[in-house]
Amino acid sequence: MEERYNSFAGWCRRTYGRHLYRIALDAGMTCPNRDGTLGTAGCAFCAGGSGDFAVHYEGQRLKPEDFIYTNKEGKEGDYIAYFQSYSNTYDRPERLYHLFQSALSDPLFAGISVATRPDCISKDVLDVLAALKKEFPDRFIWIELGLQTVHEKSAERMHRGYRTEVFEECAAQLHELQIPVIAHMIIGLPDETPEDYYETVRFLNRMKVAGVKIHLLHFLKGTEFGDEYQAGRIRELTMEEYVGAVSECLARLAPDIAVHRLSGDGSGELLLGPEWSRNKKRVLNAIRHEMKVRGYVQGCLYEQE
Numbered sequence: 001m002e003e004r005y006n007s008f009a010g011w012c013r014r015t016y017g018r019h020l021y022r023i024a025l026d027a028g029m030t031c032p033n034r035d036g037t038l039g040t041a042g043c044a045f046c047a048g049g050s051g052d053f054a055v056h057y058e059g060q061r062l063k064p065e066d067f068i069y070t071n072k073e074g075k076e077g078d079y080i081a082y083f084q085s086y087s088n089t090y091d092r093p094e095r096l097y098h099l100f101q102s103a104l105s106d107p108l109f110a111g112i113s114v115a116t117r118p119d120c121i122s123k124d125v126l127d128v129l130a131a132l133k134k135e136f137p138d139r140f141i142w143i144e145l146g147l148q149t150v151h152e153k154s155a156e157r158m159h160r161g162y163r164t165e166v167f168e169e170c171a172a173q174l175h176e177l178q179i180p181v182i183a184h185m186i187i188g189l190p191d192e193t194p195e196d197y198y199e200t201v202r203f204l205n206r207m208k209v210a211g212v213k214i215h216l217l218h219f220l221k222g223t224e225f226g227d228e229y230q231a232g233r234i235r236e237l238t239m240e241e242y243v244g245a246v247s248e249c250l251a252r253l254a255p256d257i258a259v260h261r262l263s264g265d266g267s268g269e270l271l272l273g274p275e276w277s278r279n280k281k282r283v284l285n286a287i288r289h290e291m292k293v294r295g296y297v298q299g300c301l302y303e304q305e
């Protein structure tokens with residue numbers, strides 16, 4: 001490991017011999033927390049699916065020049081079609097098949113990464129994924145699931161809309177299809193303690209996820225948590241707290257799990273706080289430094305459960 005943790009960049013180089021760049025796509029989906037199926041307000045931290053820079057996608061052939069926010073130095077096959085906005089399996093199976101098959105057929109992409117919710121992976125969706133896996137044996141299909149926390153109380157407070165056991169079932173089904181799962185978790189949720197974050201990490205170890213994205217809780221305009229933050233009812237983490245918590249989580253994370261992210265994008269103009277999170281580079285450097293000071297590498301406190 002060139003780094004103190006199993007970074008996505010290092011993992012890509014070891015697995016594919018090169019770096020892979022995500023291209024964020026918006027396939028015009030919605031999600032059950034917004035279309036009225038489970039609610040209309042969305043998760044308490046979410047300002048709308050986190051796809052601000054995503055390119056609208058209907059299955060058209062793409063070129064790196066089509067994107068503003070991505071590295072354009074890559075060659076064909078160096079990019080990942082990242083279905084980012086909202087819940088990207090929340091549509092008719094025929095449409096999902098068309099979208100994913102188009103991206104997997106595009107020589108630009110080495111594979112696809114599909115962000116969604118575990119309660120949006122039906123039997124029909126699993127069938128689509130299984131068929132595509134057979135059709136494209138030399139491309140990868142990853143599923144990103146927004147778990148955020150293992151704790152039901154926090155999940156209820158953020159209106160996640162599904163119980164943790166739904167994640168467990170979904171992860172097991174994807175595992176059976178040999179489709180890697182990348183789980184998202186949030187550090188800094190109201191009333192959660194560091195021990196609560198470690199519980200979430202232990203759960204992800206048990207779920208045998210292939211990757212994690214660790215996000216700081218950002219307070220965004222137009223969200224419930226943003227309003228509570230402005231009213232002084234939720235406090236933000238200091239950078240030191242976040243850096244310390246991430247270091248401890250990485251120490252407990254199984255060493256083979258790739259770390260795809262260690263901080264969220266602050267969503268620019270929508271960000272109410274924490275201000276310090278705007279400087280992503282500084283945060284990442286502080287995490288690396290803290291790991292070194294504590295003598296940690298990823299998994300050094302991992303207990304096989």
Ligand code: SF4
Pocket residue numbers: 031032033034041042043046047048049050085086087117146
């Ligand atoms: S976080 Fe995902 S599931 Fe929750 S409201 Fe936003 S898009 Fe919907």
